[in-house]
Amino acid sequence: xxxxxxxxxxxxxxxxxxxxxxxxxxxxxxxxxxxxxxxxxxxxxxxxxxxxxxxxxxxxxxxxxxxxxxxxxxxxxxxxxxxxxxxxxxxxxxxxxxxxxxxxxxxxxxxxxxxxxxxxxxxxxxxxxxxxxxxxxxxxxxxxxxxxxxxxxxxxxxxxxxxxxxxxxxxxxxxxxxxxxxxxxxxxxxxxxxxxxxxxxxxxxxxxxxxxxxxxxxxxxxxxxxxxxxxxxxxxxxxxxxxxxxxxxxxxxxxxxxxxxxxxxxxxxxxxxxxxxxxxxxxxxxxxxxxxxxxxxxxxxxxxxxxxxxxxxxxxxxxxxxxxxxxxxxxxxxxxxxxxxxxxxxxxxxxxxxxxxxxxxxxxxxxxxxxxxxxxxxxxxxxxxxxxxxxxxxxxxxxxxxxxxxxxxxxxxxxxxxxxxxxxxxxxxxxxxxxxxxxxxxxxxxxxxxxxxxxxxxxxxxxxxxxxxxxxxxxxxxxxxxxxxxxxxxxxxxxxx
Ligand code: NAP
Numbered sequence: 262x263x264x265x266x267x268x269x270x271x272x273x274x275x276x277x278x279x280x281x282x283x284x285x286x287x288x289x290x291x292x293x294x295x296x297x298x299x300x301x302x303x304x305x306x307x308x309x310x311x312x313x314x315x316x317x318x319x320x321x322x323x324x325x326x327x328x329x330x331x332x333x334x335x336x337x338x339x340x341x342x343x344x345x346x347x348x349x350x351x352x353x354x355x356x357x358x359x360x361x362x363x364x365x366x367x368x369x370x371x372x373x374x375x376x377x378x379x380x381x382x383x384x385x386x387x388x389x390x391x392x393x394x395x396x397x398x399x400x401x402x403x404x405x406x407x408x409x410x411x412x413x414x415x416x417x418x419x420x421x422x423x424x425x426x427x428x429x430x431x432x433x434x435x436x437x438x439x440x441x442x443x444x445x446x447x448x449x450x451x452x453x454x455x456x457x458x459x460x461x462x463x464x465x466x467x468x469x470x471x472x473x474x475x476x477x478x479x480x481x482x483x484x485x486x487x488x489x490x491x492x493x494x495x496x497x498x499x500x501x502x503x504x505x506x507x508x509x510x511x512x513x514x515x516x517x518x519x520x521x522x523x524x525x526x527x528x529x530x531x532x533x534x535x536x537x538x539x540x541x542x543x544x545x546x547x548x549x550x551x552x553x554x555x556x557x558x559x560x561x562x563x564x565x566x567x568x569x570x571x572x573x574x575x576x577x578x579x580x581x582x583x584x585x586x587x588x589x590x591x592x593x594x595x596x597x598x599x600x601x602x603x604x605x606x607x608x609x610x611x612x613x614x615x616x617x618x619x620x621x622x623x624x625x626x627x628x629x630x631x632x633x634x635x636x637x638x639x640x641x642x643x644x645x646x647x648x649x650x651x652x653x654x655x656x657x658x659x660x661x662x663x664x665x666x667x668x669x670x671x672x673x674x675x676x677x678x679x680x681x682x683x684x685x686x687x688x689x690x691x692x693x694x695x696x697x698x699x700x701x702x703x704x705x706x707x708x709x710x711x712x713x714x715x716x717x718x719x720x721x722x723x724x725x726x727x728x729x730x731x732x733x734x735x736x737x738x739x740x741x742x743x744x745x746x747x748x749x750x751x752x753x754x755x756x757x758x
Contacts, residue, residue, distance in 0.1 A: 266305050266364075270591070273360060278458045279310045281317055281478070284324035285471020291316045296480045298455060301367040301599040302589035302634040310454045313477035318446070318485040319492075321475035325417040325444035326494040328472025333414045333442035335470075337392040340439055344388035346467035351381040351428075351460070358459060362427055363590035365453045367598035367635075368553055370590055380429035382717040383733065387436035390738050394441065409747040414442035415520060416496030418741070419489050421448050421482070421510070423502045424601055425556045425657075427456035430501045430524075433721070433732040435464075435474060441741035443497070446475045448486055452601055454478035491516055499740065500524070501558075504681070504726050511729075522730030522740045524558070524722060526655050527683030530676040531561035532698075534669070535569045537688035538710070543577040545712030546661070549686050551585065551639070552713065554597050555659040556605070558727075559684045559706070559715065563652050564663040565672055571665045575643055579625050582639040582661065587630060599634040600658055606635040609658030612651045613640055616662065621645040626660075653679065669694065677703045683723035684714060705731075 266274075279295075280287035288311070289295075295309040313321075351358060358380075359373035368376075397410035418438050422430040431447060438445050449457035461476045479485045489495050490513045500510050501524040514521050531549055533542045549561035566574050588595035600606040606629055613627050626640030637658055645652060645662040652662060666672040676685055684706040687698050695709050705723040708714040715721060720731035730740050751757075 265303055266300060266307065270360070270364065273357070274308050274364070277308065277361060277455050278462050279308055279455075280458075281311045281313050281321075282458070282461045282465075282474070282476040283317065283321045284475065285465070290314055291320075296451065296478075298365055298452070299602075300364055301601050304633050307364055308455060310458070310478050312481075313448075313479040313485055314481070315485050315488055317477055318479075318489050321446040321477050322417065322419075322489050322492060322494055324472040324475050325446050328470065329414075329417055329444045332444050332470060332473050335442065337394060337440075337442075340442065341388040341391035343464075343467050343469055344384045344391065344436055344439055347463050347469075348381050348384035348388060350463045350466055351377065351384065354463070355381075358428060358456060360591070361455045361459050362453070363598070365455050366424060366427055367601060368590050369595040369598050372553065373590065376426055376429050379715065379717070380426070380432045383429070383432040383436040386717040386733070387440040387738065390437070390735075391440035394738065394742065405751045407749040407752060409749060411745045411747060412742045413745055415741050415743050416443060417494055418443050418445040418497040418499060419448070419486060419495055420445055421486060421498075421500045421502065422450060422457070424450035424452040425553060425558075427453040428460060431457050431460055433737075434499045434501075435460075437732070437738045438741050439469070439473065441738055443741050444473045446477060446489065448477055448479060448482065451478065451480050451482070487513065490514055490519065493517060496520065497741070498522075499730075507728065508726075522732070523728040524730075524732060525683075525726060525728040526681060527558045527560075527723065527727050528562045528653070528655060528679045528681040529559060529684045529686065531564045532672050532676060532685065532687040532689075533564070533566040533570060533574055534672070534687065534689040534691070534694065535567040536690045536694075537570065538690065539570060539573050539577065541710060542574060542688035543581055545686065545688060545708075545710065546574075546578055547581045548712030549708070550661045551582075551597065551659055554600065556601060556657050558655075560657070561661070561686060561712075562656055564661055565666050565675055566663060567672075568665040568667055571663070575624065575641070575663055578661070578663075579641050582625055582641050585639045585659070587636045587638065589634065597639065597659060599636045601635070603635055605657060606637055609637050609656060609660060612654065612656055613642065613660055616642050616645055616649045616651045619646050619649045621649060621651075621662065669697070673698070673701050677701075680726040681723065682725035683727035684708065686712060
């Protein structure tokens with residue numbers, strides 16, 4: 262396994278932007294401070310990035326505020342063309358984006374390439390939505406007045422994004438905001454700022470005017486974004502991250518009654534019914550669990566399997582989980598990279614040990630790997646007792662707890678017994694059951710015989726404590742539009758004399 266950063270990678274890293282991007286210019290932090298970005302596979306320093314201060318945050322918001330008026334007046338087609346150019350550039354530079362992501366976040370290159378394709382698709386999707394922003398004209402029910410409904414951009418936005426999908430979590434917000442005519446300030450995760458900065462350079466090349474996108478990596482997330490959330494120049498906050506932080510940001514947004522979109526945590530159940538096609542349920546289950554090494558809000562967090570097929574499903578699932586090769590994501594053999602940092606790895610380890618202490622059976626894995634990097638073995642737990650912490654919390658690692666159920670009613674009750682409601686997966690051949698699940702599961706998204714539901718053309722988002730609002734699909738642009746209703750009095754009144 263390569264345990265050091267290679268010369269080739271150093272040369273690549275040396276060319277990546279590492280400054281703040283404010284008002285169309287790259288600059289150092291106003292304090293001169295920088296922070297280190299680490300490779301989670303080697304624990305070595307990849308780069309030093311400018312560490313934004315509250316003053317830099319203020320300058321970024323001021324730039325967004327100043328640019329808003331002229332930006333919202335640009336032709337929708339022009340905004341769409343900029344997004345289209347950005348899509349072409351990201352696609353042409355897919356290998357660079359994939360390498361930056363793998364280095365700073367850890368996932369295997371093949372998975373990073375998958376994220377580049379997924380993340381770029383939001384740019385293309387919203388390039389097509391920009392010229393389709395519409396309104397409505399209608400006649401009042403009494404036939405007298407006319408009702409005009411106008412859509413306008415919300416205004417300057419603040420985006421706060423997590424480290425697990427460093428490109429896609431940014432494009433899912435930036436693309437609809439550009440399409441709608443909003444300006445923005447982006448604060449990427451401190452663990453993974455390099456991908457966001459590379460994306461910023463692509464927007465610069467695509468011709469995005471100064472001030473529309475401002476990017477401020479920082480290690481002082483609360484101190485830098487807090488004052489912006491309280492600033493009347495800001496009109497919208499869109500956050501992707503943990504429910505814990507999201508809840509606090511919603512409270513902070515109350516002062517200004519700020520519009521908020523919240524893409525928060527999940528606790529996805531993966532249901533396997535007695536009529537499921539077991540080989541596809543196993544393949545889908547492995548995908549739903551292991552995509553992004555389990556570090557995904559939509560990762561299958563609890564496997565609920567009908568007792569009549571549990572043995573068959575578990576045996577095949579364990580074999581598929583055993584076939585993963587943990588290695589640095591740049592290695593061709595790697596099918597699972599390290600977890601993002603020591604804290605994430607330690608949390609996963611603690612959840613597994615606690616479940617075993619509570620009586621769960623360790624069917625596979627259960628250990629951190631020795632040596633450099635935050636690697637954890639693919640792990641399967643069976644007979645996990647109800648009430649175990651691992652069934653209630655987001656695992657965010659390559660660990661699959663399996664429990665059983667006897668009836669559909671019990672499966673639905675178990676699936677819903679969580680404050681989260683982001684996504685559910687279900688394997689069944691019954692159309693009637695599918696329709697019942699679509700009505701009874703408390704979830705924002707439901708995958709039927711599918712281990713992945715994310716799609717730029719579909720509305721991504723959760724219910725309950727998994728969030729507010731939707732990203733992608735026809736709904737995605739609404740998050741960046743205000744509705745203004747214009748009431749027009751009887752246009753025929755003057756004729757009636
Ligand atoms: P996190 O700790 O909540 O951090 C997310 C972002 O919020 C980071 O940029 C972080 O900055 C910033 N942040 C932290 N504290 C803040 C504060 N007090 N004020 C303002 N910003 C603050 O979450 P994470 O560990 O990075 O990401 C994992 C979580 O994201 C999981 O819960 C996952 O389910 C969720 N997620 C949800 C979706 C979805 O679409 N629903 C998608 C992906 C991930 P720092 O980097 O400096 O900490």
